[in-house]
Amino acid sequence: MHGPLDLRLLITFVHAAHSGSLSATAVQVGRTQSAVTMQMQRLEEMLGQSLLHRSGSGVRLTGSGERFLAHAERILKMHDEAVSAFSEKGLHGSMVFGSPEDYLISFFPALLRSFGTKYPDVEIKVVSAPTAELRALLQSHKVDLALVSTPNLNDVETIIRTEPLAWVGSKPALELHDFGDTVPLALPASNAMDHRAAREAMARAGLRYKISYASNSLAGLIGLARSGLAVSVMTQEAVPPDLHILNAPLPELPHLGILLAFADADHQSPAVAAFADHVRAVLPTL
Known part of the structure; x- marks a missing residue:
């Protein structure tokens, strides 16, 4: 490997891994598709490994890419934690939040408005899907946390509403x-x-x-x-x-x-943890 890893390359790689599309990644990171392609080639050259299979329908992870994704996400998470801990401007970071459509319409505007007032530098991307699909997205780490439904009302410790x-x-x-x-x-x-x-x-x-x-x-x-x-x-x-x-x-x-489910319940970024705490506090009052 030549030189230290560039965080910008890791951010682009994680977006590409989750979206499966270099064109979508380009929009997410604010670069041209050709620039994203060059970034991925540069990262592969640095690691000496092929990370992405490319085809007309998009990209998918190679075996090396699957293994490296976990490292890249962990590095970026630690970076966000360090910035949040020592920044004078408060909490930073981004997350992907999932929810069934009816909960988004009923509750999300109020949740976002009150959270955004307190933490304006946290970016929240939203995915709308039924609970069954959200569970799969959480498992594949394409969503960080989600509101999901359960018919089991005996689980009083985790049910928020x-x-x-x-x-x-x-x-x-x-x-x-x-x-x-x-x-x-x-x-x-x-x-x-x-x-x-x-x-x-x-x-x-x-x-x-x-x-x-x-x-x-x-x-x-x-x-x-x-x-x-x-x-x-x-x-x-x-x-x-x-x-x-x-x-x-x-x-x-x-x-x-209604309860909160996480892609990784044991290792949450400060932004995800703060939003989860906010949802638990505010959702019962709406």
Whole structure:
């Protein structure tokens, strides 16, 4: 290896490893794609190892790249910790935060506004995905921390808040929708907790239903509910004021617990730890 490692090269490499695209990395680090390509070539020359497989569809890590990624992330984390500890300007750093879409709409603006006022030099990038996908993103370290849902309300030590699920329609009562004896439902993907909760509740109640529409977007589900063509399910806090929460004869839906999950629970950067503490303090009050 020739000379010390350049932190700028490590930052670019970590972005490329997580995004799988040199063009996306160029946008993230504020450089041209050709400059990013040269940086990666320079890093590979310094290490004497090929770190990235390049193809028309993007880049992926080689075996050496997989091993080096852990070292690069650890070096950058230690750098951020050192800067934060000795900077007169307070906390610095960046993180990738994940959340289901309904929690983002309901809670994230207030969380970000209050955290940003206190720590203006912390950069937060946001990924919106269902809990099942967020778990995978955490495991692959593409997200640093995330709000996720759990149906297990007994885990009181880690649950920050509980949210009731609600049936949502365009009219204030199910009978006014004139659906007949089979209720059309608009639900998210089958691996989503509210999808399973809706189907299980209808089955327990012995009510006839059909899944008429599917959308992984909360905006899509809201639009379908507004159309009057189906009943949807979402967390109660996410229900817009022009739609109605429906009760009997529809069965009661469960509550979901909201908790924080981490890519690395034992080694959090100061920025991630500070935001996690802020979420735990503020989310129950919103």
